Amino acid sequence: MSERTDAPRTVDQLIDGPLMARLDALDVTSRKIFQGKVQGERRSRRRGQSVEFADFRPYVAGDDLRFVDWNIYGRLDRLFLKLFLEEEDLSLVLAIDCSGSMDWGTPNKFDYARRVAMALGYVGLVNHNRVSAFGFGGDGLHPLTGMRGRRRTRDLGQWLLDRKAVGDAGFDDAMRTIALGRQGRGVMVVLSDFLFRDGAEKGLRSVAGRGFDVYALQLVSPEERDPGQHGLTGDLRFIDSEDGTEVEMTITSKALEAYGRATITHATALREFCVRRGIVHVPVPTTTPVDELLLDYLRKRGLLR
Amino acid sequence: MTWLVPLAGIILAAATLPPLLALYILRLRRPKRTVASTLLWTRQVEDLRANSLFQRMRMSWLLILQALAIVLLALALAQPQADLGLVESGRVVLLIDRSASMGVKDADGRSRLDQAKREAHERVDALFGAGLFSQAPEVMVVAFAGEATVLSPFSTIAARAHDAIDAIEATDESTTLFDALDVARSFMAVPNPDKQGAPQESGVTLDLWSDGRIPDLDRCVVKPGENLRYRPMGSATARNAGIGGAGVSRLAGNPDEVAVFARIMNWDELPLHSDVELWVDGTLRAVLPSGVDVPAAGEDPSRKAWLPGEVRVSFPSVTVKPDGIVEVRLVQADDQPADNRMAMIAAPAAAARVLLVGASSITRGVVQALPVKSVDSITLDEFSTRSAANPAWIDAFDVIVLDGASPTVLPPSRYLVLGGIAPFEGLNPYGDKADVSMRSVQATHPLMRFVNLDELGVSRGVAYSPASDVETIVEGSDGPLVMTLARGGGQAVVVAFDPLDSNWPFQRGFVNFMANAVEFLAASGREAALPTIAPGETQPIRLGAGVRSIELVSPASRTREITVTDPAQTVVGPLRQAGIWSVRWQEGGEERTRSIAVALQDPREGRVGTVDSLSLGLETVRGVQGGVTSRSALWPWLILAALAVLTLEWLVYLRKV
Numbered sequence: 001m002s003e004r005t006d007a008p009r010t011v012d013q014l015i016d017g018p019l020m021a022r023l024d025a026l027d028v029t030s031r032k033i034f035q036g037k038v039q040g041e042r043r044s045r046r047r048g049q050s051v052e053f054a055d056f057r058p059y060v061a062g063d064d065l066r067f068v069d070w071n072i073y074g075r076l077d078r079l080f081l082k083l084f085l086e087e088e089d090l091s092l093v094l095a096i097d098c099s100g101s102m103d104w105g106t107p108n109k110f111d112y113a114r115r116v117a118m119a120l121g122y123v124g125l126v127n128h129n130r131v132s133a134f135g136f137g138g139d140g141l142h143p144l145t146g147m148r149g150r151r152r153t154r155d156l157g158q159w160l161l162d163r164k165a166v167g168d169a170g171f172d173d174a175m176r177t178i179a180l181g182r183q184g185r186g187v188m189v190v191l192s193d194f195l196f197r198d199g200a201e202k203g204l205r206s207v208a209g210r211g212f213d214v215y216a217l218q219l220v221s222p223e224e225r226d227p228g229q230h231g232l233t234g235d236l237r238f239i240d241s242e243d244g245t246e247v248e249m250t251i252t253s254k255a256l257e258a259y260g261r262a263t264i265t266h267a268t269a270l271r272e273f274c275v276r277r278g279i280v281h282v283p284v285p286t287t288t289p290v291d292e293l294l295l296d297y298l299r300k301r302g303l304l305r
Numbered sequence: 306m307t308w309l310v311p312l313a314g315i316i317l318a319a320a321t322l323p324p325l326l327a328l329y330i331l332r333l334r335r336p337k338r339t340v341a342s343t344l345l346w347t348r349q350v351e352d353l354r355a356n357s358l359f360q361r362m363r364m365s366w367l368l369i370l371q372a373l374a375i376v377l378l379a380l381a382l383a384q385p386q387a388d389l390g391l392v393e394s395g396r397v398v399l400l401i402d403r404s405a406s407m408g409v410k411d412a413d414g415r416s417r418l419d420q421a422k423r424e425a426h427e428r429v430d431a432l433f434g435a436g437l438f439s440q441a442p443e444v445m446v447v448a449f450a451g452e453a454t455v456l457s458p459f460s461t462i463a464a465r466a467h468d469a470i471d472a473i474e475a476t477d478e479s480t481t482l483f484d485a486l487d488v489a490r491s492f493m494a495v496p497n498p499d500k501q502g503a504p505q506e507s508g509v510t511l512d513l514w515s516d517g518r519i520p521d522l523d524r525c526v527v528k529p530g531e532n533l534r535y536r537p538m539g540s541a542t543a544r545n546a547g548i549g550g551a552g553v554s555r556l557a558g559n560p561d562e563v564a565v566f567a568r569i570m571n572w573d574e575l576p577l578h579s580d581v582e583l584w585v586d587g588t589l590r591a592v593l594p595s596g597v598d599v600p601a602a603g604e605d606p607s608r609k610a611w612l613p614g615e616v617r618v619s620f621p622s623v624t625v626k627p628d629g630i631v632e633v634r635l636v637q638a639d640d641q642p643a644d645n646r647m648a649m650i651a652a653p654a655a656a657a658r659v660l661l662v663g664a665s666s667i668t669r670g671v672v673q674a675l676p677v678k679s680v681d682s683i684t685l686d687e688f689s690t691r692s693a694a695n696p697a698w699i700d701a702f703d704v705i706v707l708d709g710a711s712p713t714v715l716p717p718s719r720y721l722v723l724g725g726i727a728p729f730e731g732l733n734p735y736g737d738k739a740d741v742s743m744r745s746v747q748a749t750h751p752l753m754r755f756v757n758l759d760e761l762g763v764s765r766g767v768a769y770s771p772a773s774d775v776e777t778i779v780e781g782s783d784g785p786l787v788m789t790l791a792r793g794g795g796q797a798v799v800v801a802f803d804p805l806d807s808n809w810p811f812q813r814g815f816v817n818f819m820a821n822a823v824e825f826l827a828a829s830g831r832e833a834a835l836p837t838i839a840p841g842e843t844q845p846i847r848l849g850a851g852v853r854s855i856e857l858v859s860p861a862s863r864t865r866e867i868t869v870t871d872p873a874q875t876v877v878g879p880l881r882q883a884g885i886w887s888v889r890w891q892e893g894g895e896e897r898t899r900s901i902a903v904a905l906q907d908p909r910e911g912r913v914g915t916v917d918s919l920s921l922g923l924e925t926v927r928g929v930q931g932g933v934t935s936r937s938a939l940w941p942w943l944i945l946a947a948l949a950v951l952t953l954e955w956l957v958y959l960r961k962v
Contacts, residue, residue, distance in 0.1 A: 100341075102341075104340070105341065109341075193341065195345070234336075236337075237336065238338055238343050238346060239338070239339045239340070240342055240344075241340065245343055246337075247346060248335055249346055259345060262346075
């Protein structure tokens with residue numbers, strides 16, 4: 001793939017000032033309240049060591065005896081623990097697909113993914129959340145972890161600019177690695193086209209239910225949505241951008257219809273899997289403006305508030 | 306099934322089918338296009354090809370239809386022919402009868418000749434296979450009627466045979482097959498220069514289209530190596546009646562009037578009743594009051610011949626001017642209209658050639674003053690000597706004037722006897738008479754036109770006691786003075802006295818009488834009509850010097866200009882259609898016209914029922930009904946099928962794309 005002229009080359013091209021200003025009012029949220037390493041700025045639904053009482057639960061062996069409510073023991077002769085709402089920080093994990101298939105389409109899916117990641121990361125950083133970014137692709141898994149605070153914005157941007165979309169995604173391994181190396185609970189946003197030969201189920205299964213509130217943002221370029229409208233017709237030899245596989249096709253109206261059914265089937269299967277696993281699946285056409293995506297779509301789906 | 310050019314089909318199939326299959330088997334050279342992932346394409350799209358040199362052959366309607374179209378085209382190019390049982394090779398002679406009987410229109414309304422031409426066209430198509438590369442036999446086309454004409458010699462070009470068949474025109478001639486076979490055999494004997502060294506042709510097929518009414522069949526034989534196939538045309542039940550003959554004769558009393566007679570013949574098995582009309586110069590002049598009843602035809606057991614019913618009719622005298630057209634018409638709807646009319650041309654008046662025998666100076670002077678062609682004068686002795694030596698000698702003269710001569714023998718001719726004793730039977734001279742005066746006269750007789758005998762005085766004459774068949778024109782006081790009689794095909798006018806023995810030469814009536822007598826006798830010696838020729842004959846025309854071209858107008862009013870090379874020896878014809886032909890030309894600043902009557906006069910063409918078999922020598926050839934097409938070309942159907950398949954393939958392709 002030759003170097004594109006419209007690819008972002010500076011952090012400012014990933015996220016501009018007006019967008020940053022509009023994002024300053026947002027914060028990352030979760031349908032769950034996560035436990036963090038340090039007490040954060042938000043109330044977690046996890047009972048912890050705060051002053052605000054939350055609930056009681058029966059004592060089990062191993063519980064900290066300091067939280068036993070001895071008053072109740074005196075009245076009921078049974079041991080109960082006092083549970084308190086704990087203030088936690090949020091861990092935001094951005095998983096960016098850097099496979100070859102992302103570097104395709106107009107607008108480019110990879111560029112779009114980086115801009116969205118930059119925006120989300122900026123929201124997380126300005127709200128003092130713990131932000132981690134992982135790029136997975138043909139050249140392996142590239143992590144950038146432990147970022148917190150607005151000052152790490154440029155680090156995140158530069159890290160995104162350094163990413164290249166090449167080769168196979170290695171999605172399963174990447175997700176498993178991210179899940180194993182997680183630090184606390186949080187929100188994971190997967191930015192990918194989910195065009196994986198082995199499927200996305202195994203990888204998503206690795207992160208779902210492991211303390212992540214997962215958002216799967218499926219990026220779809222216009223060429224993928226309707227190839228017939230973008231000059232794809234006749235006898236062609238398709239070359240897969242990831243593995244170079246060549247496939248000879250005769251693009252007819254029937255073939256386009258079949259392709260359309262295949263895209264719907266693929267998206268439907270991914271959405272149904274995500275629903276079953278508690279993952280939020282958001283199909284994102286790359287023609288959608290980034291600010292509209294963040295300020296409208298993702299707010300409606302609870303990722304931002 | 307016969308394949309005319311199997312190699313062509315094989316070559317086409319071998320040249321096109323493998324590349325077509327290769328196009329489907331071998332990978333197409335497709336333009337490369339990078340896509341994000343082939344994942345979704347490979348899942349659903351069925352046009353996936355294995356990434357190998359040869360693709361797996363899969364069910365493809367396009368391939369099947371294209372291969373089928375090529376196979377059909379290859380089969381068409383090989384020109385398959387459905388054999389229908391009459392296949393031959395070598396040389397084929399198409400003999401087509403165009404005689405009068407072939408003009409009969411049978412039940413389908415088409416003439417037999419038209420039907421024969423249509424079948425001949427089909428035959429040529431069958432022989433040539435109607436293909437571009439066919440190897441057809443050599444075909445010759447011969448039309449025959451009164452004579453045979455080779456319209457196309459042996460040729461391997463179908464168009465030439467078709468053109469020759471189209472050029473055949475109907476005639477009203479009689480039929481002679483012998484000439485046709487003879488001329489065809491003469492061409493068969495000529496080796497084909499294109500086939501020098503090739504094996505000799507094994508035989509020849511003679512396809513004969515005719516109604517079988519061929520009078521000279523007994524002269525014809527089928528020779529070894531010849532395969533005669535007779536294709537009868539028409540119906541065996543065709544009916545015909547016609548005019549077998551007609552004639553005119555001048556009436557003795559008036560040279561301008563003619564009597565017309567005709568012979569009506571009926572070849573049908575049923576009696577015939579019909580009207581008969583007489584037309585003069587295109588005007589109906591007479592109709593037989595109650596028509597004619599013609600008896601039925603029948604077989605004559607003794608002669609084993611079919612004899613037509615026959616009746617003779619005659620019309621009352623009619624006035625016809627010279628060169629007038631006299632036509633007898635039989636008003637009878639039958640299958641052969643050509644013989645229902647017969648026309649004749651009235652002979653033009655001609656100056657007489659007069660021979661004077663022993664004539665006096667007065668007689669010679671009078672005759673020489675008449676509008677005669679020639680006047681010769683000899684003595685009685687010379688006349689007797691030359692007549693005895695050659696009686697036909699006197700045929701060179703129209704009128705012979707015996708002036709006071711009494712020959713002992715008179716050959717039949719036309720005589721004007723003045724005074725002498727003529728040796729005619731029935732005159733019965735018995736002596737002399739003197740001082741005779743005129744007692745009565747037939748003033749209306751042509752001899753007496755403008756003749757007044759009131760002042761006639763005869764001093765001496767011959768006394769006759771004529772028989773009853775001798776017509777007395779002028780009766781004298783002592784027997785007949787002027788008589789006329791017919792004897793031995795001749796005619797005579799006898800004046801019973803020498804004009805020099807009377808005062809007649811001094812009267813104006815004598816000159817008029819001499820003129821009347823010469824004209825009367827000359828007219829009786831000439832035919833009342835010009836000869837009517839048979840169809841197919843020629844007619845000499847005497848033209849004036851300087852005539853360079855003439856126009857020949859057929860009975861159907863078709864005009865043809867003929868360049869004259871020798872005006873003195875111009876011949877028109879052959880005139881093949883019955884009716885009145887006209888010849889027009891410019892001579893001396895005037896338009897001259899000569900009519901020629903052509904009539905079907907051969908009674909052998911009268912019977913028009915088709916014969917189902919021919920007897921040629923010892924061999925009987927049975928007619929082949931139908932089955933002209935020996936081979937039916939299948940390539941047009943294959944081409945149509947290929948087009949249909951290609952259309953279907955196109956539709957399939959459109960649905961697929």
